[in-house]
Amino acid sequence: xxxxxxxGPDTPFVPEPGRLARLALDAYAETAAEPPAGARDRLxxxxxxxxxxxxxxxxxxxxxxxxxxxxxxxxGATPADWATxxxxxxxLQELVAHLAxxxxxxxxxxxxxxxxxxxxxxxxxxxxxxxxxxxxxRDPALTRADWRAQAEAICARAVxxxxxxxxxxxxxxxxVGDHVLARMLETWxxxxxxATVIGVPxxxxxxxxxxxxxxxxxxxxxxxxALSGMTPGAKALRLELTGSGGGTWHxxxxxxxxxxxxxxxxxxxxxxxxxxxxxxxxxxxxxxxxFPADVDGDSGLAADVLTAAPALSGP
Amino acid sequence: MEAAGTTxxxxxxxxxxxxxxxxxxxxxxxxxxxxxxxxLRITRDRLVAEDIVQEVFVTFWERPLAFDPDRGSLRSWxxxxxxxxxxxxxxxxxxxxxxxxxxxxxxxxxSPLEDWVLAADEAARVRTAVSRLPGGLRxxxxxxxxxxxxxxxxxxxxxxxxxxxxxxxRLGLRKLADALADEEV
Numbered sequence: 207x208x209x210x211x212x213x214g215p216d217t218p219f220v221p222e223p224g225r226l227a228r229l230a231l232d233a234y235a236e237t238a239a240e241p242p243a244g245a246r247d248r249l250x251x252x253x254x255x256x257x258x259x260x261x262x263x264x265x266x267x268x269x270x271x272x273x274x275x276x277x278x279x280x281x282g283a284t285p286a287d288w289a290t291x292x293x294x295x296x297x298l299q300e301l302v303a304h305l306a307x308x309x310x311x312x313x314x315x316x317x318x319x320x321x322x323x324x325x326x327x328x329x330x331x332x333x334x335x336x337x338x339x340x341x342x343x344r345d346p347a348l349t350r351a352d353w354r355a356q357a358e359a360i361c362a363r364a365v366x367x368x369x370x371x372x373x374x375x376x377x378x379x380x381x382v383g384d385h386v387l388a389r390m391l392e393t394w395x396x397x398x399x400x401a402t403v404i405g406v407p408x409x410x411x412x413x414x415x416x417x418x419x420x421x422x423x424x425x426x427x428x429x430x431x432a433l434s435g436m437t438p439g440a441k442a443l444r445l446e447l448t449g450s451g452g453g454t455w456h457x458x459x460x461x462x463x464x465x466x467x468x469x470x471x472x473x474x475x476x477x478x479x480x481x482x483x484x485x486x487x488x489x490x491x492x493x494x495x496x497f498p499a500d501v502d503g504d505s506g507l508a509a510d511v512l513t514a515a516p517a518l519s520g521p
Numbered sequence: 522m523e524a525a526g527t528t529x530x531x532x533x534x535x536x537x538x539x540x541x542x543x544x545x546x547x548x549x550x551x552x553x554x555x556x557x558x559x560x561l562r563i564t565r566d567r568l569v570a571e572d573i574v575q576e577v578f579v580t581f582w583e584r585p586l587a588f589d590p591d592r593g594s595l596r597s598w599x600x601x602x603x604x605x606x607x608x609x610x611x612x613x614x615x616x617x618x619x620x621x622x623x624x625x626x627x628x629x630x631x632s633p634l635e636d637w638v639l640a641a642d643e644a645a646r647v648r649t650a651v652s653r654l655p656g657g658l659r660x661x662x663x664x665x666x667x668x669x670x671x672x673x674x675x676x677x678x679x680x681x682x683x684x685x686x687x688x689x690x691r692l693g694l695r696k697l698a699d700a701l702a703d704e705e706v
Contacts, residue, residue, distance in 0.1 A: 221648075221667035227639045229666040230647050231600050233697035237558030241549065242571065249549055249575050250542055256583040260540030274540025282584040407589040409535045 257281050258354065265383045266364035268415035269390035273357040276305070276397040279406065280350045288346040293399045294521045299346045300338050301396055304521065306353040307337035308392065309360060311375035312385050316367065318359045321352040330376055330520055357393075360386070387422040390415075395489040410482060416451025420481050423488045424455040424465040426518060427511060430488070431459060434514035441504075443511060444473035445484075452481035459511075475503035477511060487512070490519030530595040537585045545582050548595075552578075555596055556603045562643075562701055563607035573606045650700040658693035661686050 221229075253259075257277060263270035280302065288299045296304060303322075308330050310320040322337045341349040369383025380388075394411065401408035410416065424445050431438065443457040445465070454468040479499035486492055494512040501508040536544030556577050560570035580602055581588065588598050639647065651662055664675040665686075672690075676683040 219663070219667055223638050223644065225666050225669060226644050226647055227597075229651075229662070229694075229697075230639055230643065230701070231555060231559075231596055232666075233647075233694045233701060234558030234562070234600075235552075235555040235596070236691070236694040237554040237561070237698045237702070238695070239554045239557045241553050241574075245553075245571070245575070246546055246549055249578055250545065252575060253542070253545055253579050253582040256579055258540070259542040271539030271541070275538045277540070278538050278583075278585050282586055401586070406586045407591065408586065409531065409538055409590070412532075412535055412539065415539070 258358070261358050261361045262365060263361035264365040264367070265369040266361045266386045266390075268411065268418055269357075269364075269386050269393065270361045271411060271415050272390050272393040272397065273354065273361070275408070275411070276302075276393055276400075277350070277354055279397055279400055279404070279408070280346075282406065283346070283404070285346075287404050290403060292403050293396065296338075298400055298404075299341065299349050301400060302346075302349050302353050303338045303341040304334045305393060305396060306341075306349070306356055307334040309353070309356055309389060310337070312373075312382075312389055313356055313360050313363075315373040315375040315385070316360060316363045316382060318356070318363045321356040328376055334521070360389070384422055384425075387419050391419050391422070391485060391489050394419075395486060395491060398486075398491075410450060413451040416481060416485070417453065419485055420447050420451055420453065421455070421465075423485050424457055426488060427457050427465065427515070428459050428461045430514040430517040431510065432461065433517040434510075436510050436514055438474075438507060438510065441474040441507060442471065443507075444468055444471075444476040446476065446478040447481040447484055448478060449481045459507075473503065475501065475505070475507045475511070477501055477508050484515075487515045488519065490516045492516075531590045533595065534585060534588060534590055537582060545578065548581070549578050552596060552599050556599055558698055558702070559600055559603045560607045563604065564610055569610060570607070573603060573610065576606055577603045646701065647697070650697050653700065654693055654696055658689050658696065661689040662693040662697070665690055 258274075260267075260270040260274040280298075283298060289297050292298050292301045294301075294304075306322060310322065310325060311328060311330065311333060313320050314325055314328070323340045325333060326336060327333060341352070364382075364386060367382055369386075370381045372379055373382045373385060374380075375385060378385075398408055411419075424447070427443065427445070438459045440462070441459045443455075443459055445455045445457050446468075447453060447455075455465045456468040456471045456473065457465040477499050478501075479497065483492060483498065487494065487497055494509075494515060497512050497515075499508070499512065533544050533548055537548070553574065556574045557570055560573040560577075561567065564570050564573065577599055581599065588595065651659060654662060660679060661675060664670045664678055665672070670678065672683050672686055675690075676686040679686060681689075
């Protein structure tokens with residue numbers, strides 16, 4: 207607390223400006239004012255015109271929220287921001303084109319009409335090159351609008367689909383719900399990339415939106431190990447993800463059964479780490495060798511799990 | 522008297538960033554009196570003030586990442602935008618009325634990332650309004666706000682139950698709001 211200025215009976219006490227401002231705000235907050243009839247609806251209508259809300263999205267709800275968050279970042283982007291290199295040598299505009307490109311493969315697999323040029327090859331890198339070439343000379347506002355419209359179409363389609371239906375965009379076969387979680391994670395990570403470079407603070411997703419993504423990442427662990435050529439055999443991991451949206455999973459590492467909430471099963475190794483950091487490690491952000499985690503049990507196996515974690519991450 | 526960046530602020534902010542319209546509705550409900558009271562104090566025009574209220578919330582909705590919960594409270598942020606919009610309006614009106622004389626340059630532009638600070642004339646008005654409050658309300662307000670005492674400390678110093686002090690402060694704030702809305706102060 208700041209020391210009070212000296213005051214005596216003859217000198218009126220002068221409060222510091224911050225306290226006076228707080229008092230004024232508290233007083234204004236007590237203004238006897240009710241919003242006029244219909245004010246809330248008029249507000250929402252005006253707000254929608256300036257930035258679309260997250261669409262009702264069924265199993266794609268966490269993805270819809272990340273799309274809205276990226277869109278909020280783009281709403282404040284200056285022409286200089288759009289031309290700033292964010293990641294992989296891509297400017298912000300090219301990064302949005304890349305998101306739209308990868309989204310478009312999922313969109314096509316879901317039967318959603320894609321934006322941008324027709325899909326020539328069902329593969330992320332060549333599709334990205336095509337969409338970047340298509341978007342490069344356009345107004346960034348159009349790139350943003352194309353990306354957002356396609357993302358919203360994916361969310362709208364998700365409402366009518368069963369999340370368990372298998373689809374294989376880019377030749378990778380998963381339930382469609384998991385593909386959308388992968389889009390959530392990539393959109394989140396690239397929004398964080400852009401926020402870091404541009405210098406705006408990005409709040410994390412809601413815990414209820416992080417949790418299914420963390421679950422998806424836990425379920426990917428055996429696959430990342432297999433892709434990395436590691437075959438631990440009939441071993442199991444207890445994965446405790448701490449912080450917002452976390453939980454504890456039992457992960458058989460031999461692909462015998464999917465990861466499930468931990469219910470006391472014995473495990474060969476226990477890894478405890480931050481939920482968001484773990485999701486980002488799977489997404490190719492962070493260094494496995496120095497990844498902050500508490501390990502209990504087979505430390506070599508833990509090192510293998512963490513080393514393999516980014517195996518599925520692409521640009 | 523909550524601290525900057527409360528959980529509530531953060532959660533509402535997260536929801537607005539994630540495009541949750543219901544969060545915008547909750548924000549509107551909670552901060553409407555604050556933003557309207559502030560806009561009304563500066564513009565003296567109910568219809569203009571209501572337009573400013575809408576614009577403040579739409580601005581926050583459109584660019585929620587301009588707000589950083591680590592650097593201040595949501596209400597300071599909304600107050601800052603409301604203050605700026607209201608001052609802009611008053612200046613534009615003055616320019617329209619007395620084009621030859623140019624704008625009145627009395628109030629500095631508040632910085633969006635700093636906590637809200639009162640302009641000098643506004644600060645003087647608040648202090649005058651406090652000094653005119655009935656004695657019991659004034660004492661409680663002065664201890665709680667000028668001296669930064671908690672409710673409990675204020676109650677101890679005044680030898681009153683904490684509940685009584687809370688009601689006095691609440692009533693004092695309402696009377697202050699009325700006084701600040703009054704042209705005379």
